[in-house]
Amino acid sequence: MIRLQNIEKVYRTDTIQTLALNSINLDIEKGEFLSIMGPSGCGKSTLLNIMGLLDAPSKGSITIDSQDTASYSDKQLARFRNKKLGFIFQSYHLINDLQVLDNVELPLLYRDTTAKERRALATEALEKVGLSNRIKHFPTQLSGGQRQRVAIARAIVGKPEIILADEPTGNLDSAMGNEIMDILLQLNRTDGTTIVMVTHDQYMAQKTHRLVRLFDGSQVQ
Amino acid sequence: MLKNYFKIAIAVLRRRKFFTFISLFGISFTLTVLMVLAAFIDRVGNSNYPDKKRDRSLYILSMEMQGTKNGYYNRGPHSFYFLEHYAGSLKSAEKIAISSMFDYSSTYVNNKKVAINQKYTNAAYWQVLDYDFLEGKPFTPQQVANAERVAVISEDTKTAYFGNIPSVVGKYIEADDIKYRVTGVVKNVPITQIMMYGDMYLPYTLSKGDYKTNKGFNGNFSAIVLAKSAADLPKIKKEYAGIVARIPITDKDYDHIYSFADTYFVGLVRTILGNGNNSGVGKVITGLGIFVFLFMLLPTINLVNINITRIMERSSEIGVRKAFGASSRTLVYQFIVENIILTLLGGLIGIVLTLVVMSLINNAGLIANLNLTINYTVLACSLLACLVFGLLSGVYPAWRMSRLNVVNALKAK
Ligand SMILES: Nc1ncnc2c1ncn2[C@@H]1O[C@H](COP(=O)(O)OP(=O)(O)OP(=O)(O)O)[C@@H](O)[C@H]1O
Ligand SMILES: [Mg+2]
Numbered sequence: 011m012i013r014l015q016n017i018e019k020v021y022r023t024d025t026i027q028t029l030a031l032n033s034i035n036l037d038i039e040k041g042e043f044l045s046i047m048g049p050s051g052c053g054k055s056t057l058l059n060i061m062g063l064l065d066a067p068s069k070g071s072i073t074i075d076s077q078d079t080a081s082y083s084d085k086q087l088a089r090f091r092n093k094k095l096g097f098i099f100q101s102y103h104l105i106n107d108l109q110v111l112d113n114v115e116l117p118l119l120y121r122d123t124t125a126k127e128r129r130a131l132a133t134e135a136l137e138k139v140g141l142s143n144r145i146k147h148f149p150t151q152l153s154g155g156q157r158q159r160v161a162i163a164r165a166i167v168g169k170p171e172i173i174l175a176d177e178p179t180g181n182l183d184s185a186m187g188n189e190i191m192d193i194l195l196q197l198n199r200t201d202g203t204t205i206v207m208v209t210h211d212q213y214m215a216q217k218t219h220r221l222v223r224l225f226d227g228s229q230v231q
Numbered sequence: 232m233l234k235n236y237f238k239i240a241i242a243v244l245r246r247r248k249f250f251t252f253i254s255l256f257g258i259s260f261t262l263t264v265l266m267v268l269a270a271f272i273d274r275v276g277n278s279n280y281p282d283k284k285r286d287r288s289l290y291i292l293s294m295e296m297q298g299t300k301n302g303y304y305n306r307g308p309h310s311f312y313f314l315e316h317y318a319g320s321l322k323s324a325e326k327i328a329i330s331s332m333f334d335y336s337s338t339y340v341n342n343k344k345v346a347i348n349q350k351y352t353n354a355a356y357w358q359v360l361d362y363d364f365l366e367g368k369p370f371t372p373q374q375v376a377n378a379e380r381v382a383v384i385s386e387d388t389k390t391a392y393f394g395n396i397p398s399v400v401g402k403y404i405e406a407d408d409i410k411y412r413v414t415g416v417v418k419n420v421p422i423t424q425i426m427m428y429g430d431m432y433l434p435y436t437l438s439k440g441d442y443k444t445n446k447g448f449n450g451n452f453s454a455i456v457l458a459k460s461a462a463d464l465p466k467i468k469k470e471y472a473g474i475v476a477r478i479p480i481t482d483k484d485y486d487h488i489y490s491f492a493d494t495y496f497v498g499l500v501r502t503i504l505g506n507g508n509n510s511g512v513g514k515v516i517t518g519l520g521i522f523v524f525l526f527m528l529l530p531t532i533n534l535v536n537i538n539i540t541r542i543m544e545r546s547s548e549i550g551v552r553k554a555f556g557a558s559s560r561t562l563v564y565q566f567i568v569e570n571i572i573l574t575l576l577g578g579l580i581g582i583v584l585t586l587v588v589m590s591l592i593n594n595a596g597l598i599a600n601l602n603l604t605i606n607y608t609v610l611a612c613s614l615l616a617c618l619v620f621g622l623l624s625g626v627y628p629a630w631r632m633s634r635l636n637v638v639n640a641l642k643a644k
Contacts, residue, residue, distance in 0.1 A: 059637075059638050062554070064553075064554060064637040064638050064641075065636075065637070065638050084558055084559050084560075085558040085560065088553065088556050088557060088558035088559075088561075089556065089558075091554065091555065091556050092555060092556025093556075095554075096555075097554045097555070099641065103547050103550065103551045103641060104551075105239070105547075105548045105551065107239055107242035107243055107246060107548075108238070108239060108242065112235070112238065115235075116551070116552065116555055117555040117556055119232060119235060119557075120552075120555065120556035120557050120558075120561065121556070125234070164555070168555075168556075
């Protein structure tokens, strides 16, 4: 599903040059639930962003669903992300000015959908995460766990084949973290969604199919 | 889609009350000033009482004499002699109204000093111009020829001098110790109609600057030439130019003379800005353009700044939208629409403010007999200006924002 070949990422600032990723080779199967671990600053987020086409690698190639996206324009990339990918972030990144329902509908705005379809799909996604009674709330009126569930609903509303989650339970206590993890596992099992998750939690990682460890930009396991 | 933009736009406006206030204030204030100004210009430029036949009239308002050798320069109204002699010889004109600029005189009512602006006119003046007579009638050519002490007075003068009585025709009014018999009372003319304004109109034969002996060109008079039809105007202009070109200059200090029969607006501008053959209209238009541009530039820059701040603090939203499939172009579009909503809102407030300011000005009576109203062309232009505003002040920030790298946008908190 996702193939990374010889990925290298270098950050250059005026004074220093950081090698954030060093020749990463990774094959992720369709339907696989993969977790990535490693110490802070080892390049986990960088790797995930590259997989999500939010950032371009300095070297190497990515193919997603056997498509090489290196030559895509901004518009094509946007459309590709919209169709294939769903993102979950550690700090939720909900839009505080919008109600829960509008937040969840967001990915559908960039597709050909009617308001009615958007509403139906968003309600369905919110049901999956158990929040259908909170659609008129604003994000600031929700707990951290609830916010992350809204974020998951937003990530799955467009029925993407791949979900990329960067420390989705990082800001939550273990009970709420477990709830989120259960939702992700459920999604992977029933819908066959491919999931790549960055985590600091060994216990969470153990529940996934495969674990990749990074150290200083290189893959060590 | 639009509905969603609207939702978020309103939400953001409500959340950022201070920015919203500053933006809306800037836009509506600018608009108000422009609209009141435009209404003012419109009133001065287009109000057609009492010169209702403006479309077939030409105005000879000021003349200029130049002495190129010694650098002499002289611009001002004409002498009565000049106008009667030269403008009076126009064959293609129907009638020519000649009148002086208004002069200050004073009188006493119940021991209180009352200022009366008096104006000298010929008899044709009353035919070229369409004053509304509330009672009585203008003085006749005969009365002018005989230099009879008769006067047409304005409504305000009547009330100030005689009080609220039904009829004053035949009564006497005294100014600067001379008594005049009132032949008629006319509706007030606002002072912005500078050529037609006056509190009391007298036959030119009574004027103190002796029009009979002043054979010079400079004086205190201007003329309005009435053509048989608007189509005759170019012909009259040409004829008058020919007449002026042949005028012998007797004063040896001067070697050039400029006097034009102009349409209303050009005539006004020439009086203030004219120089030789140049009427100054070009200068006025350039000047106005620069003024409006600069005046609109300030709130635009202000808005651009506010917008950049406003948009940058939404970098997380931008990152999320991009991650979930918004292209840069879609985002630019969203932010421009948001900005147009803001400016249109400012426009609406501006219109309300304009109405308030106009009614204040009208009621305060700052300028005699001036009644400002909203001009619909100006209104349409203002709304258009709002749209342009919205575009101008939205495009640059939106473009900057759309170039944000997603990862950085999401990192910024
Ligand atoms: N925009 C950037 N400019 C320069 N260096 C960067 C930039 N982003 C990341 N880095 C560097 O790249 C390396 C990897 O960063 P990354 O965010 O991928 O780490 P991480 O594994 O996700 O860490 P954490 O667990 O703390 O989230 C770090 O050394 C970081 O300093
Ligand atoms: Mg990270």
